[in-house]
Amino acid sequence: MKEYDVIIIGGGPAGLASAISAKDEGKDILLIEREVRLGGILKQCIHDGFGLLRFNEKLSGPEYAEKYIDIFNEKKIKALTLTFVTEIVKEENGFTVSVVNRDGVTNLHTKTVILATGCRERTARQIFIHGTRPSGIFTAGTAQAFVNIYGQKPTKKCIILGSGDIGLIMARRLTLEGAEVKGVYEAKPTPSGLTRNVHQCLNDYNIPLHLSHTVTRVFGNSRLTAVEVSRVDENMAPIKGTEQIIECDALILSVGLIPENELAETLGAKLNERTKGPVCDNLYMTSVDGLFSCGNALHVNDLVDYVSENAAEAGKAAANYIKSERKLLEFSVGENLLYIVPQSIELESDLSAVTVYFRSSGDFNGKKFTIKVNGDTVFEKKYAFLRPPEMEKLVIDMNKFNLNMNSRIEFSII
């Protein structure tokens, strides 16, 4: 059986960055990708805005991904494409990974595994709409692939349900392709996507954004012909008498992303209720020894720059992993925080620069991100504004906190 130090599953920006940094540690690496090409979802994200933080350039998704693919190829890292992972089994000193591709079924052995499988979009099955089941209802990501990869026009006249970033981006994209986007409908009272996308994708093109509205019924037999939208109350329940019929041939869904963690679950990795991805420590190791996770498989990062950054750290940690007793100190999540990543720290690791990602649970102005150890405030940072769609990142020296297994460390926004 072939033997590796690190096997990485997923060839998107997370998989690429983790492979490059693991290789830099001088280890034997293999990356496995189910599609024909590396690059992940960025292959279809042709708009600009990637790499502002990392390269200080306004790159498109394919340019950003290909920059990493070039480095990956220069370093002669081994990759298997068009290869599916069918099973991963945890063993005493590593994992056996079963893959299937044109060469048949192969078993590979590795000391560590990094899950870099990205995220998927919530679909129509996860939201409740009355009526028939015509074609013409698909996710914003599907619309993106149709237009940007296959060069097809999936709609002439549509509405978008949900104000996630991909939906906003697609509202602009479809408009540029000559389609009529009649409006974006969002059940919540605030948009889910970045303010900048509301501005440059909707306002620039006079596409109306209807907050506190949802789709309550769809019409059409083989193809969608119209939808009914209604205003919703503060409990998101449709208000009778506010129904309105809108003619359209497509209903495009942008109702959120969730980490892809089928493999993590089969390995028994504990999941975090808040991020919907596996729990991890500051080395990006999950609750399963030797199993790491990064990028959007860990939690939905809205910026690929952050994905590359935490993936590189995960790659380095996986490459240097030596089995030992873990001394994990769990973080508690206090007031006004939606989530925090990581959820614990390894006390035996270098704590001089711990990267922490967080999102607030609501819109706040002038509040402080605060860390308390045993009730005493040890760190605070004031933010002019915090909004759930905009993830924040901090690098904190935790050596200064003198932590031990009995410490109680709490994060909050106050």
Next chain:
Amino acid sequence: MEEMVCIECPNGCVLTVENKDGEIIVGNYKCKKGITFAKTELLSPKRTISSIVRTVFPDIPVIPVRVSGDIPKDRIFDVIEEINQIRLDKRVGRGHIIIDNVLGLGVNIIATSSILINT
């Protein structure tokens, strides 16, 4: 006083813009790019756009492109119209100029992927 969303980076600062005796005063920015953005946005708003061009190759029917620099916001659809005229019949890579100085705007339309040559 007017409010304006800066679109230069994901922070999306809500800038305040005031016209004091012909001088534009910008506030609430996290970095200096916000000042430049607000002034340009008032005088002659500019945007970056991305799209696809069609190819003659059945395996890869379209490749992604973008403008090499900002263009005036009111010329977006004209530029898209130019891009839509193209049928690419050469296998070119990332950075290749597909339309030189599009509509005389001083920017090029460039390929943003090498999928045509790395297949």
